[in-house]
């Protein structure tokens with residue numbers, strides 16, 4: 001397995017015309033989309049050493065919990081290609097783990113590669129790390145496809161209950177760009193489209209990073225799915241007006257009681273959904289569950305540069321990317337990247353094993369070997 005998303009030998013290959021992560025056969029590097037350039041340009045960059053992998057994660061050339069995990073795993077392989085001593089292994093793990101704090105998939109993937117290679121002789125470690133990173137990437141595609149199948153069943157139910165397009169609201173980008181294929185919250189949409197179910201997707205996260213606008217709108221456009229961008233602050237109104245059938249969001253870390261950490265603004269949507277009886281589902285691969293956390297209270301919330309709040313960047317009429325200030329010089333700002341939605345506001349967790357309630361008992365019943 002190399003190109004996890006498109007390998008025709010893999011079951012459930014994602015037919016998308018773009019892939020967030022590619023490893024060519026036998027290559028000792030990976031290629032990723034530099035997501036900072038989207039939606040204006042599709043730029044691919046080569047990641048050829050562990051430092052570049054760390055930079056790509058930290059600076060958000062790549063992002064999205066599952067993709068961060070996969071790139072982290074390949075970062076371990078790249079580090080071990082250079083030196084595979086015990087010290088180098090520990091250093092690579094620590095350096096990559098320090099890149100971003102919230103998505104648990106990163107730690108999960110780094111731990112998994114370390115556990116695989118640590119018992120081996122140093123000379124065998126790099127090859128084993130590449131193989132493990134390939135396995136993580138391939139599994140991610142299969143997991144997301146399974147999430148898609150379970151989410152699709154929910155969408156079919158909505159289609160049976162009311163005529164017209166299924167109106168799905170999502171937040172940020174939990175699409176194929178956030179993963180090795182299919183996405184998490186988007187996988188049900190892509191499968192629904194393949195099945196001919198009509199969709200209308202409400203797309204948000206227009207502040208602070210505008211990933212709904214720049215990434216999800218781009219992905220849905222690439223796949224020909226009708227969608228409408230809204231300012232984050234309009235979600236409540238749309239739900240109140242009865243214009244939303246269901247909310248599907250992704251997750252960066254889920255505590256074992258079902259509390260869900262996702263891109264900032266998710267909690268507000270969950271509150272509005274509850275007040276308006278709109279089902280609110282979280283799509284997550286099991287590596288996003290942090291079994292060590294009893295609740296979401298202890299999830300580290302990344303704070304980012306306040307420039308993301310105080311300025312906006314975009315492309316002008318001449319094709320130049322420009323960043324402009326939107327607040328008085330010297331204004332104080334806060335920039336939390338994530339929030340935690342309490343389990344009680346979550347209608348269900350859509351995992352690769354099926355849909356379950358967001359509770360300690362139900363999650364443990366679905367993943368008894370992990371609980």
Ligand code: MRU
Nearest residue numbers: 063064065173174178250251263
């Ligand atoms: O800051 P990011 O872009 O790495 O955050 C991840 C996200 O885009 C979302 O929170 C997403 O819903 C979870 S990743 C499938």
